[in-house]
Amino acid sequence: MFGPLISKPGSSRNNKTGSWRTETKPKLLKQNCIGCKMCLLICPEGCITGAEKNTYACDYLYCKGCGGCAAICPKADIVMIKEESKD
Amino acid sequence: MSKTLFVPGHTACAGCGQSMGARLVIDAAGPNTIVVNNTGCLEVFSTKYPESAWQVPWIHSLFENAAAVASGVESALKFLGTKDSTNVIVQAGDGGTADIGLQAISGMLERNHDILFVCYDNEAYMNTGIQRSGLTPFDTNTTTSPIGAQSTGNVRPKKPMPEIAAAHGVPYVATASVGFTQDVQRKVKKALSIKGAKYLQIHVPCPLGWRHESSMTIQVAKAAVEAGLYPLVEYEYGKLTAVRQIQPKPVEEYLKLQGRFKHLMKSPEEIKKVQAIADSNIEKYGLKTQA
Amino acid sequence: MKEFLEGSRAIAEIVKRCRPGVISAYPITPQTHIVEDLAQFVADGALKCEFVNVESEHSAASVVLGGVAAGVRSYTATSSQGLFYMMEVLFNIAGMRLPLVLTCANRAISAPINIWNDQQDSISLRDSGWVQMYAEDIQEASDFHMLAYKLTEDASIMLPVMVCMDGFILTHGIETVDMPRQEEVDKFLPPYRPLYKLDTADPVSMGILADPDYYMETRFAIQETMKKVLEKIPVLTQDFSKAFGRAYNGLVEGYRIDDAEKVIVALGSVCGTIKEVVDELRSKGKKVGLLKITTFRPFPAQKVQEALKDIPKVAVLDRALSLGSYAPVAAEVKAAFFGKKKGPKVISSFIAGLGGRDITKDSIREVFSLLTAKEVSCEFIDLKPELLKEKYE
Numbered sequence: 001m002f003g004p005l006i007s008k009p010g011s012s013r014n015n016k017t018g019s020w021r022t023e024t025k026p027k028l029l030k031q032n033c034i035g036c037k038m039c040l041l042i043c044p045e046g047c048i049t050g051a052e053k054n055t056y057a058c059d060y061l062y063c064k065g066c067g068g069c070a071a072i073c074p075k076a077d078i079v080m081i082k083e084e085s086k087d
Numbered sequence: 088m089s090k091t092l093f094v095p096g097h098t099a100c101a102g103c104g105q106s107m108g109a110r111l112v113i114d115a116a117g118p119n120t121i122v123v124n125n126t127g128c129l130e131v132f133s134t135k136y137p138e139s140a141w142q143v144p145w146i147h148s149l150f151e152n153a154a155a156v157a158s159g160v161e162s163a164l165k166f167l168g169t170k171d172s173t174n175v176i177v178q179a180g181d182g183g184t185a186d187i188g189l190q191a192i193s194g195m196l197e198r199n200h201d202i203l204f205v206c207y208d209n210e211a212y213m214n215t216g217i218q219r220s221g222l223t224p225f226d227t228n229t230t231t232s233p234i235g236a237q238s239t240g241n242v243r244p245k246k247p248m249p250e251i252a253a254a255h256g257v258p259y260v261a262t263a264s265v266g267f268t269q270d271v272q273r274k275v276k277k278a279l280s281i282k283g284a285k286y287l288q289i290h291v292p293c294p295l296g297w298r299h300e301s302s303m304t305i306q307v308a309k310a311a312v313e314a315g316l317y318p319l320v321e322y323e324y325g326k327l328t329a330v331r332q333i334q335p336k337p338v339e340e341y342l343k344l345q346g347r348f349k350h351l352m353k354s355p356e357e358i359k360k361v362q363a364i365a366d367s368n369i370e371k372y373g374l375k376t377q378a
Numbered sequence: 379m380k381e382f383l384e385g386s387r388a389i390a391e392i393v394k395r396c397r398p399g400v401i402s403a404y405p406i407t408p409q410t411h412i413v414e415d416l417a418q419f420v421a422d423g424a425l426k427c428e429f430v431n432v433e434s435e436h437s438a439a440s441v442v443l444g445g446v447a448a449g450v451r452s453y454t455a456t457s458s459q460g461l462f463y464m465m466e467v468l469f470n471i472a473g474m475r476l477p478l479v480l481t482c483a484n485r486a487i488s489a490p491i492n493i494w495n496d497q498q499d500s501i502s503l504r505d506s507g508w509v510q511m512y513a514e515d516i517q518e519a520s521d522f523h524m525l526a527y528k529l530t531e532d533a534s535i536m537l538p539v540m541v542c543m544d545g546f547i548l549t550h551g552i553e554t555v556d557m558p559r560q561e562e563v564d565k566f567l568p569p570y571r572p573l574y575k576l577d578t579a580d581p582v583s584m585g586i587l588a589d590p591d592y593y594m595e596t597r598f599a600i601q602e603t604m605k606k607v608l609e610k611i612p613v614l615t616q617d618f619s620k621a622f623g624r625a626y627n628g629l630v631e632g633y634r635i636d637d638a639e640k641v642i643v644a645l646g647s648v649c650g651t652i653k654e655v656v657d658e659l660r661s662k663g664k665k666v667g668l669l670k671i672t673t674f675r676p677f678p679a680q681k682v683q684e685a686l687k688d689i690p691k692v693a694v695l696d697r698a699l700s701l702g703s704y705a706p707v708a709a710e711v712k713a714a715f716f717g718k719k720k721g722p723k724v725i726s727s728f729i730a731g732l733g734g735r736d737i738t739k740d741s742i743r744e745v746f747s748l749l750t751a752k753e754v755s756c757e758f759i760d761l762k763p764e765l766l767k768e769k770y771e
Binding site for chain 2: 399400402426427428430431432433434436437438440441442443444445446447448449450452466467470474576577578580581582583584585586587588589592
């Protein structure tokens with residue numbers, strides 16, 4: 001039977017929204033991080049992971065480049081860099 | 088891979104306050120949760136067939152009936168004897184809550200179902216293109232309350248939805264803001280620890296509809312609270328029990344961050360009216376920090 | 379066991395035996411006695427069930443949607459405006475392929491407000507994706523609820539079922555009803571085993587957005603399943619007959635039509651009156667008969683063709699209208715014969731019994747007498763011409 005459109009949990013991962021980024025992406029410098037978790041908590045995509053200080057990473061497959069993490073980081077340890085930069 | 092229950096790949100706009108709010112809520116609630124969603128942005132951007140961003144059981148039916156669908160889910164869990172080990176959360180936008188969904192919510196609250204209703208308040212119908220709702224603030228420029236020669240935007244203040252919910256005498260009603268993430272999660276956990284009907288209204292900026300930079304979502308949300316325009320309050324059994332105190336800043340500090348209020352910057356008269364709303368909130372809820 | 383029961387009581391008794399775990403309803407005449415009786419069963423502990431008193435029919439339908447989505451057999455009942463207020467949810471339930479049973483105590487639609495019987499309410503929802511069965515008497519109405527649950531929960535069907543019974547005539551009428559024992563019902567209708575449900579151990583997403591790449595197939599699938607319903611109902615009625623000893627065709631039922639020259643086609647309780655008139659006219663040598671349509675959705679076009687192909691004159695009696703066009707049932711009966719080699723020479727359409735006006739034996743006699751070689755469309759029976767002369771000035 002086709003019809004009860006039912007989706008499997010977490011299947012949106014198939015949709016790589018990282019392609020939405022236009023100009024900039026966040027770079028997590030991992031220098032002055034205090035592990036406050038704010039970047040992880042406020043990321044609208046849920047694509048920042050990490051636990052201890054200086055371990056946080058961004059999954060660029062999904063990051064839309066909103067810049068919220070860089071704006072909220074209390075230690076300015078996240079910066080927005082040009083999309084084409086190698087870092 | 089993150090351990091969130093609301094995973095990447097959804098199609099919310101960059102910087103979406105509602106997707107921040109939704110993740111804070113579901114991750115605070117945990118995996119033993121069933122989510123019932125009204126129609127709206129969150130539903131559309133998180134569950135487009137064949138995909139879903141949810142790691143918990145999730146259902147959407149219509150725009151206005153999630154509180155009633157959740158009442159049915161909760162009743163079924165009671166019948167099965169699994170209610171005590173399962174949270175039921177309703178999610179809706181401000182239109183689905185304060186306008187078209189109000190009747191179903193009132194029924195859910197009055198019957199005191201063991202459900203947490205979460206309203207993500209971005210202060211207009213964003214999914215359909217920024218039309219005003221009952222929770223759109225005074226003087227907001229939206230597509231159906233546009234500014235013009237004879238208009239300074241939305242003519243009415245926000246409907247007092249938290250008070251309406253609290254008037255049902257339910258065990259817990261609170262407001263929160265994505266500008267204060269730990270506070271959101273504390274309130275979700277507190278609500279879920281209480282049996283009965285709960286209402287939580289979370290202020291979630293919408294970069295597209297409010298016209299601010301996508302990186303500014305948290306700052307804008309904080310500024311609303313700090314201006315006294317979004318009081319963070321808690322009610323228990325209809326009584327106001329807690330407020331987040333502030334050192335009030337002028338409303339202009341908040342308004343100037345957003346395109347939807349740009350027209351007010353040339354009109355000190357109108358800013359005074361908005362300030363009066365903030366002052367009234369500060370007075371009414373005792374928001375001002377005592378020196 | 380045979381009991382002398384009010385129709386509503388019979389429905390409550392049979393629904394109780396079907397063991398729903400969630401019931402939700404909002405009061406509307408003439409549905410009220412059904413849900414009052416069920417509320418009493420719950421209050422007495424005779425039925426273990428969550429009875430949810432809601433603030434509207436929209437929420438009643440939404441509550442049972444949520445109940446069955448969480449894996450529990452659920453039930454609601456309504457009438458008229460209540461059914462219309464549910465409409466949005468009812469389409470949604472069918473589209474989500476959730477198995478539910480709803481009793482519609484048929485009542486006229488406002489304005490003018492009128493609490494009495496016709497079938498405009500359920501007929502207007504014929505495109506909703508719900509199976510619709512119309513009961514002739516209280517026994518049928520009762521039995522159809524067991525069939526309805528069996529049908530809707532069948533893994534190959536998963537479409538909701540509306541059991542329609544004429545308001546007051548059947549809901550408030552009293553008849554002898556053979557009410558099965560709980561063990562018999564349990565044997566016929568085992569506990570609901572959902573194909574899919576809201577379950578934290580297997581967290582699926584239900585009711586999600588379908589863009590143009592997927593939507594059309596969901597509608598096609600319902601259309602195809604409706605064909606399966608036409609095959610399934612006769613199978614279920616056979617099982618039912620073995621279990622309870624009462625035989626139903628379930629789709630259409632002919633009464634003295636084999637050699638008939640004139641046949642009335644109708645739905646619901648009026649079929650009882652028509653049978654009486656048929657017997658009476660037969661005793662006078664008139665070759666008349668009745669074709670009762672039990673299942674109106676899906677429309678059993680082939681069964682209608684088979685039953686009426688040799689009947690020269692057919693009258694379709696509608697208790698509802700499609701204002702500005704052909705009467706609803708008549709249009710479908712006529713469509714069933716379009717382009718067919720064999721079929722009635724005349725298919726005339728009559729309207730009667732709107733807003734509770736009695737359809738008497740005289741009304742039926744008039745239909746037979748107006749069924750002549752001259753085909754008529756939407757011919758109203760029992761109109762009061764003197765009222766039509768009044769003017770609003």
